[in-house]
Amino acid sequence: MRVMVIMKASAETEAGVMPSEQLLTEMTAFNEELMKAGLLLAGEGLHPSSKGARVKFEGGKTSVLNGPFAETKELIAGFWLLQVKSMDEAIEWIRRVPNTDGAHHEIEIRRVFDAEDFGEALTPELREREEAMRAQGGDYGQERG
Numbered sequence: 001m002r003v004m005v006i007m008k009a010s011a012e013t014e015a016g017v018m019p020s021e022q023l024l025t026e027m028t029a030f031n032e033e034l035m036k037a038g039l040l041l042a043g044e045g046l047h048p049s050s051k052g053a054r055v056k057f058e059g060g061k062t063s064v065l066n067g068p069f070a071e072t073k074e075l076i077a078g079f080w081l082l083q084v085k086s087m088d089e090a091i092e093w094i095r096r097v098p099n100t101d102g103a104h105h106e107i108e109i110r111r112v113f114d115a116e117d118f119g120e121a122l123t124p125e126l127r128e129r130e131e132a133m134r135a136q137g138g139d140y141g142q143e144r145g
Contacts, residue, residue, distance in 0.1 A: 001083075001085070001086070001111060001112075002081060002082065002083055002084075002111070002112035002114070003082050003084055003109050003110060003111055003112060004079055004080070004081055004110050005080040005081075005082060005090065005094055005107060005108070006079050006109075006110065007076065007078040007079065008076065008077065008105065008106040008107065008108065009049070009072050009075035009076060009077040010077065010104070011072060012103065013077040014048045014049060014068065014072050015048070016047075016048050023098060023101060026098035027097075027098055034080070034082065037093075039082045039083055039084055039093065041081040042081040043079065043081065044078060045077065046077055049067035049068045049069040050067045051067060052066075052067040052069075053065065073106075081112070087109065087111070094107055115127055115130065
């Protein structure tokens with residue numbers, strides 16, 4: 001199963017405070033462990049919401065709201081995409097995330113939908129198109145240069 005591990009934002013991440021060299025070193029080592037274990041599919045930190053935008057869809061219209069966004073506790077500061085055997089395995093790994101600064105952090109783990117989860121709504125044609133996109137681009141999330 002794939003899970004998205006979501007690092008929630010804090011006042012510090014929203015202020016653009018960068019991690020210390022020690023924390024970066026520990027996080028790099030942790031990411032290397034995830035990779036060696038064959039679990040890490042992707043993982044990145046995100047800039048503060050002040051550098052972002054939201055696109056809102058309502059009644060057939062769209063609007064854009066530029067950051068920053070008020071509810072820090074609802075924002076994301078970074079993520080990992082992991083391939084794990086179970087939610088318990090994901091939890092055990094995430095309990096090991098470095099927290100050198102001792103600050104309050106919250107991490108959410110959510111299961112990613114697999115094709116089978118969509119049942120008959122994912123027709124053979126749609127499944128084929130999805131598989132073709134993945135084969136062409138590796139994964140949707142690849143960085144484009």
